[in-house]
Amino acid sequence: MVARVVTVAFDGVEARRVDVEVQQLVTPQGAFAIVGLPDKAVAESRERVRGAFAGIGLALPPKKVIANLAPADLPKEGSHFDLPIALALLASMGVIGQDALDGWAAIGELGLDGQIARVGGALPAAVAASAMGLGLICPEANGPEAAWAGEARILAPRSLIGLINHFRGQQTLSAPVPGALREETLGPDLRDVKGQEGAKRALEIAAAGGHNILFIGQPGSGKSMLAQRLPGLLPPLMPEELLETSMVWSVAGLIERGALTRARPFRAPHHSASMAALTGGGHRAKPGEASLAHNGVLFLDELPEYSPQALDSLRQPLETGEIMVARANAHVRYPARFQLVAAMNPCRCGLGGPGKGACGKAPRCQRDYQNRISGPLFDRIDLTVETPPVTAADMSLPAPAEGTAEAAARVAIARERQSRRGSQLGLSPADSLNARLTGEALERFATPDQGGKELLIKAGEAGGLTARGWTRTVRLARTIADLEGGDAVLRRHVAEALMYRRATLGAADSFDRQHAKFAFHT
DSSP states (O other), X not given: OEEEEEEEEEETTEEEEEEEEEEEEOOSSOEEEEESSBOHHHHTHXXXXXXXXXXXXXXXXXXXXXXXXXXXXXXXXXXXXXXXXXXXXXXXXXXSOHHHHTTEEEOOEEOTTSBEEOXXXXXXXXXXXXXXXXXXXXXXXXXXXXXXXXXXXEEOOSBHHXXXXXXXXXXXXXXXXXXXXXXXXXXXXXXGOOSOHHHHHHHHHHHHHTOOEEEEEOXXXXXXXXXXXXXXXXXXXXXXXXHHHXXXXXXXXXXXXXXEEOSOOEEOXXXXXXXXXXXXXXXXXXXXXXXXXXXXXXXXXXXXXXXXHHHHTTHHHHHHSEEEEEOSSOEEEEEOOOXXXXXXXXXXXXXXXXXXXXXTTTTHHHHHHXXXXXXXXXXXXXXXXXXXXXXXXXHHSOOOSOXXXXXXXXXXXXXXXXXXXXXXXXXXXXXXXXXXXXXXXXXXXXXXXXXXXHHHHHHHHTTOOOHHHHHHXXXXXHHHHHHHTOSSBOHHHHHHHHHTSOOOTTSOOSSOHHHHHHHHHO
């Protein structure tokens, strides 16, 4: 007799169906083999299953047991295969009926005492099981998380013996309820930042359109303070974004007791992070910081201190919104649509340009330090903002009248305008953000007036804009117009957008920023 139970294997955030088949063969000597391209964690399941059976007073049959994980050419990774293997073996032994397992998929790790331990990926597993018309059996600790998957049937036993008793009618397991939806906590307020009015304006523009932003300034000028206040300006996650983000966090095993939050992710990895830590990878190709920041903010402080390989690995996801982790035996795709916020000193000593306390090696020190960041990565940053040192006079002033609440209200109005425009073309609110406009939407909604076009042409002819820079400048100008409440993109909006484009140190910046400033003020 061949007993079968459905489970899943994770391919990024997608859960793919796997059929666990268990058969007992009469041989002179008993053995337990798992086949179907298992990794080491799956191969060790036989010992955990053996121990769990002993923990509840059962012994493996004195026959050769073969557990096949089909399809055999799909790599199987993780400890969540313990429970489906154990259930199929119990059905083959006649402890529970095969018909009791029909209509269910299962995931879970077994302890040697028969307890079922928490695993990652319960939410995408529940979504996949529901799509297959199946219920999901998962550990009790994962029950509140799996219950977020809409109408899916969920069983969440604490132990293997409890699940056996449920199927034999000796007890009843109640369906778990979804975990808490945590309220957004108030983060740091913009009122805490004194001075830096220009940088605050740039931060508001970045929040309104979802643009990437870089702060450059001396230590203590408020770069990190500004970056940490960006999440407070952003609207909460929409339902579809909440599901997308939570599925990534579920695969990474970061959801505790099924509690979800509508606050946008804010990830701030240390500058010693490797390329795999940022983009995903490792032995099991887990999601990296860029994917954990999906639909949120990725903050890279001390930007030039990251390895060049790690930084350049972000170039593709900044354009496509996803990451492909390529391995010899698998290609794993993770979503990574994040807003990049970065901060850096002007040079290694931190002092930078002319003035009091200037770097004695300027401008060479600045040029060498900033050249650690590749030109293509700089080209993907929409706003480059200088943060001058905060003076004693600034610090002595009272707190600003406007803070996060006032700026967030303007951001919400600007994003609502973008959402209404996008709906005309059938775009979702997330795809309607100005930073993501392409094709027809870009031509229809963001084309500047004649004066704006002429200014862009001058910048392009002077060599100050790449084709990507042109597009990103137009998108940024559209956001500036939205914050102003205007329907058309005017010359002054383009001029302000050009002011935020990066000027190359030590090079003849053929399109002078002062020209853009003059155009902005006139």
